[in-house]
Amino acid sequence: MTKIAVFVGSLRKDSYNKSLAKNIERLSPEGVEFDYIDMDLPLYNQDLDGDMPAKVVTMKQQIEDADGVLFVTPEYNRSFSGVIKNAIDWASRPWGQSSFTGKPVAIVGASMGALGTTQAQQALRNVALFLDMKLMGQPELYFNAASGLDENGKVVEASEDFLRGFAEAFAKHVESNK
Numbered sequence: 001m002t003k004i005a006v007f008v009g010s011l012r013k014d015s016y017n018k019s020l021a022k023n024i025e026r027l028s029p030e031g032v033e034f035d036y037i038d039m040d041l042p043l044y045n046q047d048l049d050g051d052m053p054a055k056v057v058t059m060k061q062q063i064e065d066a067d068g069v070l071f072v073t074p075e076y077n078r079s080f081s082g083v084i085k086n087a088i089d090w091a092s093r094p095w096g097q098s099s100f101t102g103k104p105v106a107i108v109g110a111s112m113g114a115l116g117t118t119q120a121q122q123a124l125r126n127v128a129l130f131l132d133m134k135l136m137g138q139p140e141l142y143f144n145a146a147s148g149l150d151e152n153g154k155v156v157e158a159s160e161d162f163l164r165g166f167a168e169a170f171a172k173h174v175e176s177n178k
């Protein structure tokens with residue numbers, strides 16, 4: 001069993017990024033299990049580092065129990081969403097007790113535009129490396145939701161093989177780095 005802690009950086013009910021995560025989960029090899037983080041967290045407050053909110057304690061445990069991490073981020077104003085940053089800031093604390101250290105990780109994202117999430121993902125790579133995560137460099141996945149998802153949020157047939165290939169590469173990356 002390979003467990004992946006999944007961070008979807010949009011709280012929107014019909015989020016394309018949530019659909020992308022669900023499609024990657026469906027196309028992952030047998031034995032890969034996705035554990036979705038509850039991203040609806042309070043705003044990070046350093047005063048609470050010694051007494052973290054229950055949802056944050058749960059999130060940190062989910063990450064620590066996972067073999068790998070998948071960030072699925074929208075692009076907001078040419079960076080990744082504050083929802084993702086907020087979760088990362090909590091899970092990186094208290095100082096010296098980051099839940100991310102050494103975890104294999106991949107970063108993907110969906111938007112309506114052809115270039116969407118390139119800058120969001122690049123900014124997030126910087127954070128993942130700072131947090132000493134083991135980042136998968138290839139394949140990259142910049143998902144165009146306008147052409148890549150049908151009306152039920154399922155990936156179109158033309159993109160399915162690419163997503164499956166990504167999911168297989170990520171599973172291998174996690175297995176060989178956990």
Ligand SMILES: Cc1cc2nc3c(=O)[nH]c(=O)nc-3n(C[C@H](O)[C@H](O)[C@H](O)COP(=O)(O)O)c2cc1C
Nearest residue numbers: 010012015016017074075076077078111112113116
């Ligand atoms: C505050 C905000 C900023 C945005 N900035 C960008 C951007 O810089 N680049 C981009 O491709 N899309 C941008 N978008 C459009 C998002 O890609 C689009 O809303 C997308 O559907 C968000 O992902 P979701 O469907 O998972 O919620 C922005 C949307 C919002 C709400």
